[in-house]
Amino acid sequence: MSKQTALKRAGKQCELCGAPGYPQEYTIPFSEGIKEDQASVAVCERCMLEINRNPLNTDHWMCLQSSAWSPHAPVQVLAYRILRQIDDEDWSLNLLDSMFMEADTKAWAEQGENEEASNCADCNGNPLYAGDTVTVVKDLPVKGTGFVAKRGTAVRGISLTNNPMHIEGKVNGTRVVLLTKFVKKQN
Numbered sequence: 001m002s003k004q005t006a007l008k009r010a011g012k013q014c015e016l017c018g019a020p021g022y023p024q025e026y027t028i029p030f031s032e033g034i035k036e037d038q039a040s041v042a043v044c045e046r047c048m049l050e051i052n053r054n055p056l057n058t059d060h061w062m063c064l065q066s067s068a069w070s071p072h073a074p075v076q077v078l079a080y081r082i083l084r085q086i087d088d089e090d091w092s093l094n095l096l097d098s099m100f101m102e103a104d105t106k107a108w109a110e111q112g113e114n115e116e117a118s119n120c121a122d123c124n125g126n127p128l129y130a131g132d133t134v135t136v137v138k139d140l141p142v143k144g145t146g147f148v149a150k151r152g153t154a155v156r157g158i159s160l161t162n163n164p165m166h167i168e169g170k171v172n173g174t175r176v177v178l179l180t181k182f183v184k185k186q187n
Contacts, residue, residue: 006074010042015075017063019044026051028078029130029159030111041074051082052132058086068095073105080109120164126185128167130160134183142176149176154186 006015006025014023023042031039043051050060061082068079080099086092101109120128123137133156140149155169155178166177 005037006040006042009072013042014044014047015042015070015072016047016067016078017044017060018066019046021045024048026078026131027157028074028081029157031077031108032111034108039074041078051078052129056082056085058089058092061086062091065091065095068099073102073108076101076105077109080106120160120167120180122183122185123181124184128158128160128180128183128185130158132158133186134158134167134169134178135186136171136178136182137184138182140178140182142171142174145172145174145176147172147174149178155183 004025007023009015010023012022013020021044023044025040026043026048027036027040028034046060050057064079064083067075068083070076070079076099080096080101083092083096083099122128122134128134133154136149136151136153136155139151141147142149149171153171155167155171157169159168161168161177165180167180167183168175168177170176171178
């Protein structure tokens with residue numbers, strides 16, 4: 001399968017809010033054991049911004065009342081994870097209680113729940129979360145590759161590790177580990 005499975009599945013529509021247009025592919029973090037091409041959702045620009053917002057804009061995510069019932073596991077997983085972050089609204093709690101997912105899909109949705117409440121922070125002390133975008137603040141030689149991650153390089157869709165001083169992300173198409181003291185979270 002192609003890496004753009006979600007985009008083909010969605011056509012020209014966001015799989016979360018249903019907005020028409022040309023969505024982009026969002027890879028769901030903490031997807032251990034799931035093939036990369038099956039761990040993504042097609043999302044519009046607004047949803048992409050809202051996914052990375054902390055705290056979440058609960059008004060925007062009322063759209064999940066439809067997408068939580070998607071027949072596609074990645075959409076269910078992402079909807080579940082977003083709803084778990086909106087724990088102070090009656091509508092989100094009711095929707096979480098009524099969601100039905102196969103056992104393996106629910107296990108996937110619950111992966112990384114402890115990691116997402118991380119104590120990982122950037123060079124300025126801003127908390128980092130899976131899926132954030134960071135900027136490299138210093139030229140960093142990348143061991144074993146022969147290239148340097150230049151100051152100002154954006155690293156999108158980071159992953160957290162077991163060590164709060166490390167994050168993972170792609171630089172020049174290569175998955176690398178970065179020290180959090182050398183990155184700054186983008187707003």
